Amino acid sequence: MKTRIQGEAESGRTALHRVAMSPRLRVFSAILICIIHAASLAQTQRRNDAHSKSSRDTFTASDRKLVERAIGATCTERICDPQGSMPIDEMQSRPSLAVNNPDAISGAQRAERLLPTTRRLVGEAIVKLAKEYGLYGTALSRAKINATVARVQSVKRVKPDVDARDNASVVLREPRTIEFGTIFLAGLRSDEAMVSVLAHELTHIASGPSDTLRPLFRAIAQRAAARTNLRIQGQRAEELSCDRVGVMAAREFIAQTASWEPLPRRLARAFEHNCVDDDSSDEDHLSPRSTIRALFALDVPLAGELLNTTIGRNRFAPTAFPITLTSSASDF
Numbered sequence: 001m002k003t004r005i006q007g008e009a010e011s012g013r014t015a016l017h018r019v020a021m022s023p024r025l026r027v028f029s030a031i032l033i034c035i036i037h038a039a040s041l042a043q044t045q046r047r048n049d050a051h052s053k054s055s056r057d058t059f060t061a062s063d064r065k066l067v068e069r070a071i072g073a074t075c076t077e078r079i080c081d082p083q084g085s086m087p088i089d090e091m092q093s094r095p096s097l098a099v100n101n102p103d104a105i106s107g108a109q110r111a112e113r114l115l116p117t118t119r120r121l122v123g124e125a126i127v128k129l130a131k132e133y134g135l136y137g138t139a140l141s142r143a144k145i146n147a148t149v150a151r152v153q154s155v156k157r158v159k160p161d162v163d164a165r166d167n168a169s170v171v172l173r174e175p176r177t178i179e180f181g182t183i184f185l186a187g188l189r190s191d192e193a194m195v196s197v198l199a200h201e202l203t204h205i206a207s208g209p210s211d212t213l214r215p216l217f218r219a220i221a222q223r224a225a226a227r228t229n230l231r232i233q234g235q236r237a238e239e240l241s242c243d244r245v246g247v248m249a250a251r252e253f254i255a256q257t258a259s260w261e262p263l264p265r266r267l268a269r270a271f272e273h274n275c276v277d278d279d280s281s282d283e284d285h286l287s288p289r290s291t292i293r294a295l296f297a298l299d300v301p302l303a304g305e306l307l308n309t310t311i312g313r314n315r316f317a318p319t320a321f322p323i324t325l326t327s328s329a330s331d332f
C-alpha cells in the first residue's frame with residue numbers, strides 16, 4: 001500500500017490562471033502586504049491577551065473567528081518569509097526537477113538531517129495524543145501505542161524521486177524509506193516545514209499495515225468535524241491526523257531549537273504548503289485550506305500563538321532556549 005501526503009497531483013486539475021503583474025509591481029505588492037500584516041498582528045496581540053484565558057474544552061464562535069484570522073496570518077506570513085514554503089498548487093504547475101538540482105539536493109540534505117529528531121518528536125506526539133483522546137489508559141492500549149512508536153524508529157532514509165514531484169510517500173510493508181518528490185524537497189524551504197511533512201509520513205508508518213492508530217485517527221477526525229462541519233471520514237481522518245502529528249512535531253521542534261526569528265513566522269511554516277489558490281479536495285484528503293482550518297480548530301491555542309507577534313517587543317530574543325530531551329516516548 002502506498003500512502004501519499006497530497007493526492008491532488010493526479011486529479012487532473014485545470015491550470016491556474018494568474019493575473020499578469022510586472023515583477024516590480026509584484027515586489028511592491030508583497031512589501032505592502034507584509035507591512036499591513038505586521039500592523040494587523042500588533043493589533044491582534046492586544047485582543048488575544050484576554051482571549052487566551054478562555055476554556056479550551058469547547059469551541060466557541062470567537063474561536064472560529066480566531067481560526068479564520070490565523071489562516072489569513074499564516075498565508076500572509078508565507079509571502080513575507082524568505083523561507084516560506086511554496087504552495088502545493090504552485091509546485092504542481094512546475095516542471096519536474098532533477099535529483100541533482102541544487103534546491104532538491106539541499107532539501108534532501110535538510111530532510112536527512114532532521115529525520116532522527118522528527119522520529120523522536122513523532123513518538124512523543126503520538127503518545128501525547130493517545131493520552132488526550134483516552135487511548136492510553138490500559139496496559140493493552142499502551143502496548144499498542146508503544147508498538148506504533150517503535151515502528152517509526154525503523155525509518156532510516158529519505159529517497160529523492162523525480163516522478164513523485166510534489167508528493168512524499170511511504171510503502172508500509174517496507175517502512176525504512178520515505179520517498180520524497182524533488183519538487184516537494186525544493187519547495188519546503190525551512191526546517192519547520194520539513195519536520196511537519198516528515199512527521200506526517202512517519203505517522204502513516206506508525207499506524208502500519210494493520211491500521212493500529214485507526215481509533216485515534218477517528219477520534220481526532222470526529223473532533224475536527226464537529227468544530228468545522230467538514231466531512232472527515234475514512235482516509236481523510238488518517239491524512240488529517242498525520243498532519244496533526246506534523247504540526248505538533250513542528251511546534252515541539254520550535255520549542256527545542258533556539259532562533260532569533262519571531263514565533264509566528266516559525267509556526268506558520270508548518271502549514272504554508274497548504275496556502276493554495278486552487279483549493280480543491282479529493283476523496284482521501286480535505287482541500288489544503290480546509291486542512292489548515294481543521295488543524296487550527298483542533299489546536300486553538302496554537303492559532304492564538306500564531307496571531308501573537310514579537311514585532312516591537314521580543315523581536316531580537318530567541319523564540320526558545322534549547323532544553324534537554326527525553327529519549328523515551330514512555331516518559332512523555
Ligand SMILES: [Zn+2]
Pocket residue numbers: 003004005006200204239242
Ligand atoms: Zn498522507
